[in-house]
Amino acid sequence: MRRRMLGCAAAAIMLVSGRPSPGGEMLVVRGDVVHTMTGPPIEKGVVVIEGGRITLVGSALDIPVPPAARVLEGRVVTPGLIDAHTALGLSGYLNQEQDQDQLDKGEPIQPELRAIDSYNPRERLIEWVRGFGITTIHTGHAPGALVSGQTMIVKTAGETADDAVVKPVAMVAVTLGDDARPGDEKKSPGTRSKAVAMLRGELVKTQDYLRKRELADPEKRPDRDLRREAFADVLRGRLPLLVTVNRATDIDAALRIAAEFGITIVLDSAAEAYLAADRIRAAGVPVIVHPSMRRGGKGETENISFETAATLRAKGIPVALQSGFEGYVPKTRVALFEAAVAAANGLTTEQALATITTDAAAILGVADRVGALRPGMDADVAVFDGDPFEYTTHCTAVVIDGRVVSEAPR
Amino acid sequence: MRRVVLFSGIICLAAVQMTVRQAAAQERPVVFANARVLPVSGPPIDAGTVVVVGGTIAAVGPAGATPIPADSETIDCTGKVIIPGLVDTHSHVGGGWGGDASGPIQPDVRVLDSINVRDSGFRKARAGGLTTLNIMPGSGHLLSGQTIYAKLRKASTIDDLFVRDAAGKPLGGMKMANGTNSRKDVPFPGTRSKSAALVRQKFLKAQDYRRKIDQAKDDPTKRPDRDLEMEGLLDVLDGRTVVHHHCHRADDIMTVLRLREEFGFKVVLHHVSEAWKVADQLAKAQAPCSVIVVDSPGGKLEAMDLSLATGAVLEKAGAPVAIHTDDPVTDSRLFLRSAALAVRGGMSPEKALEAVTLAGAKMLELDARIGTLEPGKDADLAVLSGEPFSARTKVLETWIEGRKVFDRDDPEDRLFAVGGYGSGRDQQAHACCTDERLSETK
Numbered sequence: 001m002r003r004r005m006l007g008c009a010a011a012a013i014m015l016v017s018g019r020p021s022p023g024g025e026m027l028v029v030r031g032d033v034v035h036t037m038t039g040p041p042i043e044k045g046v047v048v049i050e051g052g053r054i055t056l057v058g059s060a061l062d063i064p065v066p067p068a069a070r071v072l073e074g075r076v077v078t079p080g081l082i083d084a085h086t087a088l089g090l091s092g093y094l095n096q097e098q099d100q101d102q103l104d105k106g107e108p109i110q111p112e113l114r115a116i117d118s119y120n121p122r123e124r125l126i127e128w129v130r131g132f133g134i135t136t137i138h139t140g141h142a143p144g145a146l147v148s149g150q151t152m153i154v155k156t157a158g159e160t161a162d163d164a165v166v167k168p169v170a171m172v173a174v175t176l177g178d179d180a181r182p183g184d185e186k187k188s189p190g191t192r193s194k195a196v197a198m199l200r201g202e203l204v205k206t207q208d209y210l211r212k213r214e215l216a217d218p219e220k221r222p223d224r225d226l227r228r229e230a231f232a233d234v235l236r237g238r239l240p241l242l243v244t245v246n247r248a249t250d251i252d253a254a255l256r257i258a259a260e261f262g263i264t265i266v267l268d269s270a271a272e273a274y275l276a277a278d279r280i281r282a283a284g285v286p287v288i289v290h291p292s293m294r295r296g297g298k299g300e301t302e303n304i305s306f307e308t309a310a311t312l313r314a315k316g317i318p319v320a321l322q323s324g325f326e327g328y329v330p331k332t333r334v335a336l337f338e339a340a341v342a343a344a345n346g347l348t349t350e351q352a353l354a355t356i357t358t359d360a361a362a363i364l365g366v367a368d369r370v371g372a373l374r375p376g377m378d379a380d381v382a383v384f385d386g387d388p389f390e391y392t393t394h395c396t397a398v399v400i401d402g403r404v405v406s407e408a409p410r
Numbered sequence: 411m412r413r414v415v416l417f418s419g420i421i422c423l424a425a426v427q428m429t430v431r432q433a434a435a436q437e438r439p440v441v442f443a444n445a446r447v448l449p450v451s452g453p454p455i456d457a458g459t460v461v462v463v464g465g466t467i468a469a470v471g472p473a474g475a476t477p478i479p480a481d482s483e484t485i486d487c488t489g490k491v492i493i494p495g496l497v498d499t500h501s502h503v504g505g506g507w508g509g510d511a512s513g514p515i516q517p518d519v520r521v522l523d524s525i526n527v528r529d530s531g532f533r534k535a536r537a538g539g540l541t542t543l544n545i546m547p548g549s550g551h552l553l554s555g556q557t558i559y560a561k562l563r564k565a566s567t568i569d570d571l572f573v574r575d576a577a578g579k580p581l582g583g584m585k586m587a588n589g590t591n592s593r594k595d596v597p598f599p600g601t602r603s604k605s606a607a608l609v610r611q612k613f614l615k616a617q618d619y620r621r622k623i624d625q626a627k628d629d630p631t632k633r634p635d636r637d638l639e640m641e642g643l644l645d646v647l648d649g650r651t652v653v654h655h656h657c658h659r660a661d662d663i664m665t666v667l668r669l670r671e672e673f674g675f676k677v678v679l680h681h682v683s684e685a686w687k688v689a690d691q692l693a694k695a696q697a698p699c700s701v702i703v704v705d706s707p708g709g710k711l712e713a714m715d716l717s718l719a720t721g722a723v724l725e726k727a728g729a730p731v732a733i734h735t736d737d738p739v740t741d742s743r744l745f746l747r748s749a750a751l752a753v754r755g756g757m758s759p760e761k762a763l764e765a766v767t768l769a770g771a772k773m774l775e776l777d778a779r780i781g782t783l784e785p786g787k788d789a790d791l792a793v794l795s796g797e798p799f800s801a802r803t804k805v806l807e808t809w810i811e812g813r814k815v816f817d818r819d820d821p822e823d824r825l826f827a828v829g830g831y832g833s834g835r836d837q838q839a840h841a842c843c844t845d846e847r848l849s850e851t852k
Contacts, residue, residue, distance in 0.1 A: 275831060292744070326709065391747055
């Protein structure tokens with residue numbers, strides 16, 4: 001009896017907090033322009049939402065508003081926006097020791113660190129970016145160590161990390177270049193070549209681990225090792241490496257490692273990607289481009305360009321944009337503003353929107369759930385009182401999984 | 411022969427010295443025709459004309475009603491928008507440093523002695539439509555040194571950038587800070603109260619120095635020895651130099667006002683993340699506020715409550731509002747975006763444009779010369795592709811004192827405007843007083 005009650009309680013908790021947590025009521029979002037991202041924008045468009053999912057998208061002429069439905073209206077409606085790379089939820093807005101969990105500097109290589117174990121869904125900056133229409137973020141361990149840990153994909157709503165999660169393990173964060181150096185001369189890696197050698201060494205070691213784990217005699221198999229298992233998923237093609245690089249030299253090093261081990265990588269930041277565009281294209285590697293005001297002074301990011309997203313896209317490289325990681329003021333950037341810079345520097349409105357919706361979703365491997373307005377997708381919607389890329393426009397409503405999570409204009 | 415060469419060399423030098431400012435002046439009058447002109451000093455003028463003669467604005471008005479000089483060069487600006495050159499009250503372009511770790515209060519230190527005029531940041535700032543900067547030392551001291559007001563002319567030395575007073579003295583302010591940045595180990599303060607006490611003690615000392623000078627009257631034997639620190643503070647106490655004071659939290663803002671009251675100095679409050687909490691007090695005190703507009707709050711404890719609405723709240727309360735870049739905290743090329751985000755936060759577009767032009771000029775006490783498009787003012791302006799607060803608008807040209815210092819159609823200028831390989835390096839020096847760079851004259 002006792003056991004049965006416990007079982008009931010567990011089931012009830014699952015019902016309350018398990019994902020997806022569908023908004024109960026029927027919701028209709030109407031816009032003068034609806035960017036579905038599956039086709040041309042719809043003038044006077046309507047998005048119908050039920051049970052947390054999109055059920056209908058089309059013209060207001062064709063879709064009557066059901067009498068029981070709640071209606072949200074705005075000038076422009078887009079899919080909920082995706083920030084393709086951030087450290088939000090791990091790196092808090094106070095920027096004090098107690099709210100900075102994005103980087104453990106104890107060791108240079110720690111792919112076993114899970115993002116979900118640090119993610120704070122109540123972090124104030126998550127609410128901040130959500131107010132600008134950001135509904136999905138790819139977040140986790142930050143650049144700053146050779147292998148800093150795992151990343152995850154979450155919605156910007158939810159009481160717990162488990163509520164919010166879309167993909168608990170998304171990628172393994174790798175940094176090459178100056179930021180991979182711990183800053184202590186006695187600690188490795190101290191040079192670019194050393195960093196690459198260390199990473200290759202780990203992957204070679206993991207190849208051996210995988211081989212030995214398959215040995216017929218269980219006695220001869222190596223013990224389970226979290227670090228090896230994380231890298232094993234990389235070698236098996238289940239887990240991409242998110243490689244933060246800026247100089248063309250480091251981009252080439254990343255492509256070399258990907259080719260040597262036949263692994264999937266995503267380039268991150270990539271300040272000088274325009275110098276390596278043909279090679280990136282040939283390798284079939286997507287790029288999550290740095291924020292436009294990425295600070296670096298005279299360092300590796302000194303040659304960043306506002307036009308990189310447009311340059312790479314024109315080459316046929318999949319491109320997404322990101323808020324990135326900030327260590328000072330402001331503690332986060334806003335992916336919406338980054339797309340605005342891209343829209344002003346070579347991308348069309350639809351192309352710039354794609355960098356924070358469909359294309360971002362595809363690079364993150366979540367395009368079956370988020371990034372577009374079409375039946376069956378998660379009901380994540382952003383509503384604006386004008387062109388979303390104008391700085392003077394406001395985001396007036398945000399819907400996540402069919403629930404209105406924000407109605408304060410921002 | 412040798413003497414001739416020497417002689418002409420002297421003439422050349424003299425000419426160079428005489429024309430540091432004039433060298434930048436144009437030769438032919440320039441007429442910007444058919445632009446939408448936002449003069450800031452008055453309502454927008456559609457199909458407006460701006461006439462520039464000798465580096466100065468000669469006339470601004472509607473087409474047809476504005477006299478055009480006979481030998482002028484006309485630039486058709488149909489479809490374009492002209493605004494005053496942007497004034498940035500708080501910039502760190504040029505990598506200048508102020509005081510060192512020896513102490514928290516260093517009024518003898520001048521940032522002008524450490525600025526690299528070849529820093530690519532200057533070219534990027536011109537690409538953003540900026541024409542005048544207050545270049546400051548950092549905020550890691552209670553008083554980190556003297557700032558410099560700089561025109562973004564093409565320069566080979568810092569002297570080429572100076573804005574001078576009638577006596578030829580380069581103008582600048584004094585950088586101070588409270589809150590958390592200057593809290594360090596001794597001899598730096600450990601608390602806010604200690605910060606204020608150290609500053610007050612130093613100003614009391616300067617008052618004593620003032621008294622000794624006054625008591626000596628015309629007797630040089632009674633005058634105290636020259637003291638660079640005291641001289642720096644006297645400029646502040648005597649009202650010749652404006653204090654530019656870093657402060658974020660509402661209580662830190664009020665502390666600055668308390669010190670202003672006690673010592674009677676002129677002060678501009680910078681960053682003012684929490685000014686929205688004390689807007690009425692700031693309006694009542696008519697305290698000039700220069701606001702930083704960034705993408706999010708946080709990153710440090712004193713910026714926790716930073717708000718996009720700060721400009722709007724201060725405008726509504728009636729306090730003077732400017733906006734600054736704090737470059738590199740925000741990129742000078744996106745300075746207009748800061749003003750646009752202030753509009754998003756509720757500020758009126760008119761006041762937001764004023765905040766990056768005239769209001770800044772007033773806070774630097776340069777509004778007689780810059781900040782609006784009015785006859786008699788320096789011909790500092792930016793030609794835009796559209797309305798100033800649209801994300802899609804580009805700065806096409808930047809002009810200072812009647813000379814074009816940025817042209818988006820010039821491939822090299824464009825590199826600095828959008829970025830790309832080479833945009834981060836130090837730039838080549840400009841040969842003094844010509845438009846050509848040294849690299850081209852070698």
